Amino acid sequence: RHLIDEFKHKSSLIIVRLFKTTVETIQSEKAQQLMTRTVARLLLKTSRRSDIVAHYGEGVFAMVLKHTDIESAKRASERLYDLVSSSNFFLAEQEIQLRIAIGIAELSSSKGVDQILDCTLTAMDAADNNSKIRYMVCNDSQ
Secondary structure, rough: OHHHHHHHOOOOOEEEEEOOOHHHOOHHHHHHHHHHHHHHHHHHHHHOOEEEEEEEOOOEEEEEOOOOOHHHHHHHHHHHHHHHHHHEEEOOOEEEEEEEEEEEEEEOOOOHHHHHHHHHHHHHHHHOOOOOOOOOOOOOOO
């Protein structure tokens, strides 16, 4: 955390998950794995060399965007959302449109990792519960 203060570089965290409704409509475990792999591939494809992409677990991915303020993280989330949404695939005769929920937070030296992670996961859940929004920014008061 002290490096954030020392170098004055802003960094952001994005947490991404397939919409619950997308996953719940597909009963096949193999198809769910395919959707998760597709999202993983798109995250890796859109990330920069300096970014850190990780699978958090159960189809949830985390991305640390180094040297990225919150406004740039929002733009990156918009691009990622558009890319994933345009990546439909077919399962048997059914076309499946991928949709993701995104939570965003700016990394800060005043908050611990647990606080930032909890807030970002809460923001992602809020985005997942409202299909009209593409992402939700972590509320600092949470």
